[in-house]
Amino acid sequence: MIEIKNVSKSYVKGKKSVDDLNLEIKNGEIFGFLGPNGAGKTTTIRMITGILNIDEGDILIDGKSIKKEPLEAKKNFGFVPDSPDMFLKLKGIEYLMFMADVYDIPQDKRKDKIEELTKKFEIYNDLNNQIQSYSHGMRQKIVICGALLAEPKNWILDEPMTGLDPKSSYDLKEMMRQHAKSGKTVFFSTHILEVAEKLCDRVGIINKGKLVFVGTFDEMKQKFKENASLEDLFLEITEKQ
Numbered sequence: 252m253i254e255i256k257n258v259s260k261s262y263v264k265g266k267k268s269v270d271d272l273n274l275e276i277k278n279g280e281i282f283g284f285l286g287p288n289g290a291g292k293t294t295t296i297r298m299i300t301g302i303l304n305i306d307e308g309d310i311l312i313d314g315k316s317i318k319k320e321p322l323e324a325k326k327n328f329g330f331v332p333d334s335p336d337m338f339l340k341l342k343g344i345e346y347l348m349f350m351a352d353v354y355d356i357p358q359d360k361r362k363d364k365i366e367e368l369t370k371k372f373e374i375y376n377d378l379n380n381q382i383q384s385y386s387h388g389m390r391q392k393i394v395i396c397g398a399l400l401a402e403p404k405n406w407i408l409d410e411p412m413t414g415l416d417p418k419s420s421y422d423l424k425e426m427m428r429q430h431a432k433s434g435k436t437v438f439f440s441t442h443i444l445e446v447a448e449k450l451c452d453r454v455g456i457i458n459k460g461k462l463v464f465v466g467t468f469d470e471m472k473q474k475f476k477e478n479a480s481l482e483d484l485f486l487e488i489t490e491k492q
């Protein structure tokens with residue numbers, strides 16, 4: 252469960268990139284965070300994960316404040332950032348072992364888990380190569396494997412489908428469904444409306460730092476236009492502001 256309480260953030264004085272955001276992502280749900288480019292999705296996700304400091308408000312992950320108990324809060328989630336270009340000098344296996352160390356995964360468990368995840372995403376045979384030799388999609392996959400290795404209760408993913416081939420994208424969506432079904436939480440940002448509509452139990456739409464809608468797609472259709480296409484609804488909600 253993720254609770255975002257009255258959270259604001261400015262990079263430049265007087266211009267709030269996230270403005271008094273309130274959201275609750277419950278256990279057992281897949282929550283999609285939608286909005287046009289520059290809306291404030293990544294800024295929000297960086298605050299949830301403790302990469303950026305929060306100016307005002309607080310964020311709790313399974314009850315632990317990322318501000319006051321950052322280490323405890325960080326144990327409760329796995330994070331896939333918007334760019335997978337990191338640790339490029341490491342071999343895939345070195346990166347995953349590093350992540351296993353960070354999350355204290357017992358030696359006897361980590362080998363099986365690494366094998367299971369990397370076989371699923373078809374990068375098992377690439378683990379002895381440096382990440383810098385990987386394609387964008389492969390980098391995305393290894394970061395996902397690293398984030399899921401410790402079996403975190405809350406998944407936080409920033410545009411996770413970007414660069415994934417159709418099969419991996421399908422597999423990831425299935426894994427997200429399974430994860431939510433087992434009572435855990437998935438929070439992800441996307442600008443692909445069709446993905447959100449098929450996958451999410453609820454969505455939040457952010458525009459210019461402000462939450463402009465939260466609810467199910469059905470509620471969104473009822474609130475705005477009954478028969479409008481998803482794209483029209485999205486444009487109407489975000490352009491009216």
Ligand SMILES: Nc1ncnc2c1ncn2[C@@H]1O[C@H](COP(=O)(O)OP(=O)(O)O)[C@@H](O)[C@H]1O
Nearest residue numbers: 262263268286287288289290291292293294295
């Ligand atoms: N490091 C930064 N310095 C200054 N402004 C930033 C920085 N990162 C993002 N912004 C601004 O904050 C706003 C929200 O950006 P972002 O959270 O990246 O949006 P999204 O992920 O929804 O595309 C934008 O106006 C963007 O220009």
Ligand SMILES: [Mg+2]
Nearest residue numbers: 292293294333
């Ligand atoms: Mg972003």
